[in-house]
Amino acid sequence: MLISKKLYVLISLFLALSCSRNSRLETALELAGDNKNELKKVLDYYKKDPADSLKYKAACFLIENMPGKVHNKGKYFEEMQHFFDYAGNLPAEKKTVNMKGKLFRMFDSTANIAKPYLSSIKTEYDINELTSKYLIENIEASFNVWYQAKWKEKVPFSEFCEYILPYKILNETPENWRKQYMETYKDFYEESLKINNVDSAFRFLTDTLKLYYLSLGSMIDGTFSNLIKMPFGDCIEGSNYQIFVLRASGIPCALNYLLAWGNRKHALHYFKSLVSSDNRMSDSLLFRNIEGRNNTDIIGTYLDFKITPVLEKGEVLFIKKVPKVYRKMYSLQEKMKMLNKEYPDEIHPSFRDLCMKDVSEEFIESCNVNVKVPENLSKFNIAYLCVFDIQGWKPVAIKQVENNNVTFEGMGKNILYQPAYYSNGELYPFDKPFILTLDNKKRYIETDDLKTRTILIGRKYPVFSQIAYYGNQMYLGRFYVSNDKNFTNPTIIHTIKTIPLKPTEFTVKNKQSFTYLKYSAHKDYFVSVGEFEFFYEEKGELCKFSNTDFEVIGLRDGGEGRLFDNDYLTHYESKNRKDNSIIIKFFDTDKKIVKIRYCPKTDANFIEPGDYYELFYFNNNNEWHLLGGKTAKDFNISFDDVPEKGLFWLRNRTKGVEERPFIYENGKQIFW
Numbered sequence: 001m002l003i004s005k006k007l008y009v010l011i012s013l014f015l016a017l018s019c020s021r022n023s024r025l026e027t028a029l030e031l032a033g034d035n036k037n038e039l040k041k042v043l044d045y046y047k048k049d050p051a052d053s054l055k056y057k058a059a060c061f062l063i064e065n066m067p068g069k070v071h072n073k074g075k076y077f078e079e080m081q082h083f084f085d086y087a088g089n090l091p092a093e094k095k096t097v098n099m100k101g102k103l104f105r106m107f108d109s110t111a112n113i114a115k116p117y118l119s120s121i122k123t124e125y126d127i128n129e130l131t132s133k134y135l136i137e138n139i140e141a142s143f144n145v146w147y148q149a150k151w152k153e154k155v156p157f158s159e160f161c162e163y164i165l166p167y168k169i170l171n172e173t174p175e176n177w178r179k180q181y182m183e184t185y186k187d188f189y190e191e192s193l194k195i196n197n198v199d200s201a202f203r204f205l206t207d208t209l210k211l212y213y214l215s216l217g218s219m220i221d222g223t224f225s226n227l228i229k230m231p232f233g234d235c236i237e238g239s240n241y242q243i244f245v246l247r248a249s250g251i252p253c254a255l256n257y258l259l260a261w262g263n264r265k266h267a268l269h270y271f272k273s274l275v276s277s278d279n280r281m282s283d284s285l286l287f288r289n290i291e292g293r294n295n296t297d298i299i300g301t302y303l304d305f306k307i308t309p310v311l312e313k314g315e316v317l318f319i320k321k322v323p324k325v326y327r328k329m330y331s332l333q334e335k336m337k338m339l340n341k342e343y344p345d346e347i348h349p350s351f352r353d354l355c356m357k358d359v360s361e362e363f364i365e366s367c368n369v370n371v372k373v374p375e376n377l378s379k380f381n382i383a384y385l386c387v388f389d390i391q392g393w394k395p396v397a398i399k400q401v402e403n404n405n406v407t408f409e410g411m412g413k414n415i416l417y418q419p420a421y422y423s424n425g426e427l428y429p430f431d432k433p434f435i436l437t438l439d440n441k442k443r444y445i446e447t448d449d450l451k452t453r454t455i456l457i458g459r460k461y462p463v464f465s466q467i468a469y470y471g472n473q474m475y476l477g478r479f480y481v482s483n484d485k486n487f488t489n490p491t492i493i494h495t496i497k498t499i500p501l502k503p504t505e506f507t508v509k510n511k512q513s514f515t516y517l518k519y520s521a522h523k524d525y526f527v528s529v530g531e532f533e534f535f536y537e538e539k540g541e542l543c544k545f546s547n548t549d550f551e552v553i554g555l556r557d558g559g560e561g562r563l564f565d566n567d568y569l570t571h572y573e574s575k576n577r578k579d580n581s582i583i584i585k586f587f588d589t590d591k592k593i594v595k596i597r598y599c600p601k602t603d604a605n606f607i608e609p610g611d612y613y614e615l616f617y618f619n620n621n622n623e624w625h626l627l628g629g630k631t632a633k634d635f636n637i638s639f640d641d642v643p644e645k646g647l648f649w650l651r652n653r654t655k656g657v658e659e660r661p662f663i664y665e666n667g668k669q670i671f672w
Contacts, residue, residue, distance in 0.1 A: 031125075079117060172240075239272045348384060384422065457638070470528055533545075648664060
């Protein structure tokens with residue numbers, strides 16, 4: 001959640017002018033400019049009747065925390081609105097999961113039309129525009145659902161103000177979404193009123209009203225009226241859609257986020273959570289212990305399958321590691337206000353949001369970690385803990401330095417961290433990177449460049465469970481050959497007895513000629529294949545069959561174009577387990593197949609022949625140092641004269657964006 005420079009100036013002005021609550025309210029009113037009288041009307045409206053004293057406090061809460069709340073306008077959003085208007089007019093049967101691909105292509109096309117107008121987006125401040133009528137309607141509606149909820153006594157006023165009362169979640173255009181919810185989902189709301197327990201009501205609504213997940217990749221105005229028109233969205237759209245629903249039903253719900261993951265490609269991640277006295281842990285992700293692992297780990301989507309015991313321990317990561325969890329509050333947070341007011345030049349843009357609150361200890365098993373700041377950096381007052389990102393170290397924690405020491409609280413375990421400071425718009429690492437272990441210790445990554453060795457590398461990014469899931473679909477698959485297209489008496493030439501995680505090949509020992517080849521998935525799995533390659537010998541050399549040497553029989557949706565396109569990122573999947581075979585007819589039986597290479601659906605983060613790679617290590621000057629580069633000739637690549645100890649980073653300079661650092665122990669990469 002990066003804050004624009006213009007908004008940061010306003011926030012700085014607000015911090016300079018306000019201290020006490022009364023002064024915050026007065027400052028907010030002054031910042032409203034010509035809209036001051038509209039805000040005063042709200043306060044005056046609730047001052048008249050002593051019975052409205054709680055509503056008056058709620059009005060004060062909204063107004064005094066309004067500085068910094070913004071929404072965007074411009075031609076870009078006008079163009080994007082064409083998609084939402086179209087989607088809003090579609091019948092329900094056109095918004096099923098099967099239709100999301102077609103709808104997304106239309107969304108993407110609209111975004112491309114709107115893209116030239118991104119630079120002309122204007123930021124508008126809520127405090128200068130909101131009317132008294134709008135704010136009063138919002139206050140009345142939020143109090144009505146709070147009072148009607150059977151769990152009201154479990155929701156104190158302070159939580160009501162933060163998690164039910166706010167008129168917005170992020171930077172969407174203010175609108176009367178509570179009224180729209182009541183009109184659109186009246187039956188669901190009335191059904192939720194019959195539920196006695198807030199946790200059950202939370203589950204009922206979130207299980208019923210949700211968006212299909214799909215990464216949008218383009219900015220939208222995330223109003224409730226827009227979200228109910230489209231059936232899909234990224235984690236932020238899906239979370240906000242349900243938060244609108246929950247808050248409109250009197251259920252206190254928070255928006256939480258990660259600035260970065262601890263062991264995978266950097267990406268902001270958002271999720272909702274129920275906030276209640278009974279259950280503060282109900283959320284849309286599973287933070288829990290599994291097989292003795294630390295509950296820093298988020299259990300991934302693909303973990304219901306039983307991985308066959310043919311993979312070596314540690315070969316697959318079943319977890320997404322969480323370094324910190326923050327919450328988007330409506331109110332300004334004292335800690336963030338103090339840091340931004342006292343040390344504005346040392347604040348990284350990721351921490352300029354005054355409404356962010358550290359809630360890590362609500363979700364993950366964490367510990368505090370102390371870092372010593374070198375004497376030559378004593379002029380700096382703020383330090384950061386960062387995690388790796390290919391664009392540079394990404395800060396996930398901020399803390400004030402005291403006596404050349406800094407203690408970061410509530411840090412996720414089993415994660416690689418790098419201490420850093422921020423100056424003149426750049427992050428600068430200091431101290432060595434370290435792993436915060438499960439037993440609360442710092443394990444520094446030592447660099448020894450006096451002793452060198454040769455290392456063999458197979459990947460640039462770890463294998464996560466979903467990739468193993470795809471490979472698992474080929475486990476126990478079989479290759480048959482026959483001269484009869486019905487395969488009446490086929491010959492088995494190979495059974496896949498390991499889970500392939502990259503292109504894998506076998507030699508065809510059967511020397512007989514055949515016309516047909518069939519690949520069949522095991523009866524428990526679907527056909528899920530990324531690539532097939534067939535080879536024959538000519539004059540002692542291995543040659544690859546061209547696509548004109550064979551044809552695929554009965555494959556749906558042009559799947560053969562994805563199976564034989566020399567692209568490991570494309571794939572073919574069958575619709576069901578009944579459709580679990582691929583049959584190929586070869587035209588020239590004199591060309592005998594001597595080798596077959598197969599690859600499952602994959603992320604293509606293995607070493608790929610023909611791509612150019614560079615190997616770096618993190619040296620004692622806290623810099624990434626180039627050790628060398630070469631073009632891969634196989635699905636592994638070796639480098640000589642590599643330091644015996646250190647943190648390494650393999651970069652694919654040909655393509656791809658997913659890369660992680662690793663250490664090399666006992667002849668294997670261990671990714672962090």
